[in-house]
Amino acid sequence: MTRPAVFLDRDGTIIVDKMHLTDPRAVELLPGAAEGVRRLNEAGIFTVVVSNQAVVARGMASKEMVDAAMAKMQDQLEAEGAHIDAIYYCPDHPDFSTSCECRKPAPGMLLQAAEEHDLDLEGSFMVGDWWADIGAGVAAGTRTVLISGAVEGEAKVDVKLEEHGLVPDKRVTSVNEAVKWILAMIDKSS
Numbered sequence: 357m358t359r360p361a362v363f364l365d366r367d368g369t370i371i372v373d374k375m376h377l378t379d380p381r382a383v384e385l386l387p388g389a390a391e392g393v394r395r396l397n398e399a400g401i402f403t404v405v406v407s408n409q410a411v412v413a414r415g416m417a418s419k420e421m422v423d424a425a426m427a428k429m430q431d432q433l434e435a436e437g438a439h440i441d442a443i444y445y446c447p448d449h450p451d452f453s454t455s456c457e458c459r460k461p462a463p464g465m466l467l468q469a470a471e472e473h474d475l476d477l478e479g480s481f482m483v484g485d486w487w488a489d490i491g492a493g494v495a496a497g498t499r500t501v502l503i504s505g506a507v508e509g510e511a512k513v514d515v516k517l518e519e520h521g522l523v524p525d526k527r528v529t530s531v532n533e534a535v536k537w538i539l540a541m542i543d544k545s546s
C-alpha cells in the first residue's frame with residue numbers, strides 16, 4: 357500500500373537560507389516551519405527533506421558536516437514537537453564534481469524516497485522556495501507548492517519558472533501555510 361508524502365526543500369523553506377551553510381550552529385528554523393511539519397506529523401503524512409548540498413562538491417563542507425546540519429535541523433524541529441521522517445541530499449554540482457540524477461530540478465531524490473518508503477508520488481506534494489524545487493516535483497509527478505518571499509530577488513524565481521515552463525500549483529509564504537493547503541487537498545481527495 358502506498359501513501360502520500362510531503363517533500364520539503366531545506367534552505368529557504370524549513371530553515372533560513374544562509375547561502376552555502378556549512379556550520380550546524382547557523383541552522384535556524386523559519387517561522388511556521390515547525391508548526392507546519394508538526395501538523396503533517398499529526399495527520400500521519402510522511403515527511404521527506406530533499407536538499408541540494410553542492411557545498412560538498414564545492415569542497416566547502418564534508419558529508420559529515422552536512423549530516424550534522426541536518427541533525428541540528430531535526431533537533432530544533434523535535435524541540436517543537438515536529439520531525440522529518442527521511443532526509444535526502446545531493447552533494448553534487450555539474451561544475452564542481454559530476455552531473456547526476458539527484459540534483460534538483462532532477463527528480464532522483466524524490467524517486468529514491470518513493471521507492472525506499474513506498475510513497476505515492478501522484479498523491480504527494482513538493483514544497484520549496486526555488487524554481488528547481490518546482491521542477492523536481494513536476495518531474496517526479498507530485499503537485500507543487502512555491503514558498504514566496506524567502507528567496508532574495510523573487511522576480512528571479514518567476515523568470516526561471518517561466519524559462520522552464522513551470523507553474524506551481526500553489527503559492528504561499530510559509531511551510532505552515534503550505535501545509536494548510538496540502539491537508540485541505542488531501543482531505544478533498546479522500
Ligand SMILES: [Mg+2]
Nearest residue numbers: 365367368485
Ligand atoms: Mg531553497
